[in-house]
Amino acid sequence: MDTSYFTIGMAGHIDHGKTTLTKALTNIDTDRLRAEKERNISIELGFAPLELENGVQASIVDVPGHERFIRQMIAGVAGIDLVVLVIAADEGVMPQTKEHLEILGFLGIERCIVAISKLDQVEQELLEIVEEDIKSELAGSIFEQAPFVYVDSLSGNGIIQLKKVISTELKSVEKRNSKGAFRLPIDQVFTVQGQGTIVRGTIYEGMIQKGSQLTIMPKGHRVKARQIQVHNKEVDVARAGQRTAINLGGGDKETIQRGDVLVNSDHFLRSKTIDVTMKFVDEIASPLKQRSPVRLYIGTSEVLGKIVFFDRNEMKDGSEEVVCQIRLEEEIVIRRGDRFILRRPTPVETLGGGWVIQPNGGKYRFGEKTIKMLQTKKAGTPEDLIQDVLSEQILLDKKKLIQLTSLDETEIDAAITAGLEKEMFIEPSSNKYALTRTLTKLKNEIIHELESYQEQYPMRQGMGKAELIQLLGKSYPKTFIDYCLSRLIAEDTLYKPSQFIAVSSFQPHLPKKWETRMKEVIKRLEDDGIKPEKWKEYIKETPLSEADANELSGYLLHTKQVYQLTEDILIHQSAVERALTDLKEQTGSSFKLNEAKDALGISRKYLIPLLELLDRLNITTRQEDVRVWN
Structure with missing residues (x-):
């Protein structure tokens, strides 16, 4: 049988017999300090093992009952699964009993056993009065149905029964997760x-x-x-x-x-700003104003900070649950769902408690929008929390998701698997995840950017991939942009000529505004055959700007309507074809420069660049002073 491990807290008013009861259950005296022995009170947390039936092992935490040691009490009960509330039969409910009950409720402790101690010291009649007093105190609380056990730690009366009740209650307690990060x-x-x-x-x-x-x-x-x-x-x-x-x-x-x-892992982040949901005690000594100093108790930490409200400027009573923020003076390490207690530093009083919605809160505006956002995060499922993080961070690996959602690895794995099956999430690269809706959004942005670019530069092959990534890289990781482009190309929505990206339906073309003028320029160049003028000569008598002229020359070169003869001279493709025909008809398998000059009838000004163009086009190969047809 698998062993189950639980932690049981002993809580209650000072001198109600918590330490004596712990010794009766475990045979261990948890008061180990000299001051504790001398003053007969618990100052520090005490611990003792309790072996139960069916492979259940429990640790009893004996927490101090005195109001001066409330910090130690909170640290002790923060990690417990079950509380034994010890109330002395000869005194009944006392102030510290009430405060401990409040703290236990705020910390979300769901299982409680009421142990009425010092049973042998009172008459039955008084015992009945004490019992009614306790039931009245627990009425309406989460512990209203808590079982009662009557014990006397010195005589051992009721100890066996208490162990049986503890075993019964622990059967309903969910085991802690041993598979996640330590x-x-x-x-x-x-x-x-x-x-x-x-x-x-x-x-x-x-x-x-x-x-x-x-x-x-x-x-x-x-x-x-x-x-x-x-x-x-x-x-x-x-x-x-x-x-x-x-x-x-x-x-x-x-x-x-x-x-x-x-x-033992890097799944945990430091935090100084936490978003929380909390309830306040029924009666606060004086209103808690916006940004008032508070003392936060969470886990075993005690940290000073300020409370920030987003829908009010002060809190007067505990009539409702409030989403708010606590800004701390020191960094702490917590997770979503961790329970806390909030106290006023001076005058000292417990204000309330609750749980952490988000360990790494941001700076939000005062108003209903922030309240709705926090309420949404509070109610969110693991899938919702992952969606929230990926909405802001776009692409994250599992480690980052664990850190930013404050979910454990098991929850993350289950939520990712479910989200992938529902096509809510995608995995653009190994173990990195994004939202499907973010992919759709980026697809639309890419198409929009390309269409806008193509409208502005209709003669270009498309937009440079590097330029597009740089433009979108302000909002999206490069890995995610590459993935999205690959998907669009695979879907035939985009095509990629060389280093450019274009919408599949796009073909480079002359802009309507200048189409007639540009066609005139092209016709003049074609008419000049193998003796073209410098490119600027074709442009200077037109209304085309230098930028327009450069766009046109780029378009003609990319579409192979012209070739670059020299740095400032273009030659029409038809002229090159005619020159090739003449050369092939009037030369053999190879030819020299003079033979080419005789065949084409042009000066060296045009002849040398034309022959070098044929070499670049791999139509001919130069071998010393002879060119051979390929």
Whole structure:
């Protein structure tokens, strides 16, 4: 049977027996600090393994209950799958119980067990009152249907029943993804004499092997997993859901801190601006104004920032869900869907919480357009998110898609496969993807640009491919333009004469505006036969500009109506044909210069360039002072 790994949080008011209950379940005292022993309160997170039936292994996180240690509490419950809410039978619901409940709700913890502790210290009548108090507090919350278990940690009363209920509840909890990229938010850093730096945390996703190369984000330090432990037992592999300690090679305790994230891939990006959706507490002490300072708790990070609203200038109560943005003072590493808590730095209070829509937010305008955009992103499926990114980035490989959508590799693979089948996405080059609609848009732009160019320059063969790519390269990657051109050529929409690109229906032609004048120029050139004038002489008495004359000469050369005799002289194709006929009739298999002169009756001014033209056309080959017909 496959082993399943889960993390269970112990939450509740100070002195309600969370640590004692953890010891009763696991036989481990999670208060390990001297100050914790002396003051009989939990200051730091405590951890203990809990073996359950059917191959289920759980890590219990004992979080501090005192209001001064709320940061540690949030860091502890951020990665849990199930919470045991501990409420003392002799006190009932207390202020910290309520705040912990709010935080758990905002963090999206869906499974809860209410453990009424210190059972042996109260009479049945008081127990009934406490139970009603708890039910009243949970009414209307996500934990309204949470099962109740009555326990006494000192006598052991109810401990076996609590284990059974935990096993039952965990059957409904979805397993964490061990196949994706590894991510472990660090909540503890310390050194061990002779071993170096150790970091601890709960693996959010993926798996890690001994010897793995890792990166500490957001700093980017490269380290190596020299040794891995799960609850003090050395292992070769640790998976999502497990509480893990890693001995880092290359890591320095002074440069690592709680809130850093250990990863094994480049799928994660640093961020200082995050788009979020959140709910606020029912009563805020005073209105939260636009750009107010806030303290963000996400994963194990605690970062100061400012809240930015796009549809209001202040928030007064928690009556609705709000899409907004948090701009941070420091970089963090998060993914879409990560849950967070927002607190006011001063006066200290919990404001609310929610989840990350987009880890790398942009700068948006105030107004309904931005709200609609964020709402669309919030509701988006993986395919929708990929579409959004590709709408802006055009062509991306899988790694970039993972980074920019903040989806994991499994989600990306499934969405790409589905999108390719639906012809929503295309794969222009190996493992690079684009939108089909972007391809259609680019096709239309290419055809439009070529048609506009052909209208402006009707005598040219088409537009230079390099010029077209340069023009479109401001908006599209070259690889994508090449792919699109290849598709258009394969579809016979375009054709490619030499280095040019043209619409298939296009043929170079004289512009209607100058057609009559240009035909007159061509006729004069043809009439001059093998003794043409300089090209500018044919143009100077016409209204054609120098640019028009250059376009015309280019057109005539490309269409082989004329040949370049010298740098400034063109000769008509019919004149060359007549000269060839005369030469072949009056010479043998080879001829010398004087024989050609006698046959054609022209001076060396025209004769030498004409014979060199025949060589260039591969009609003749010069061998010293003789030319041989090919």
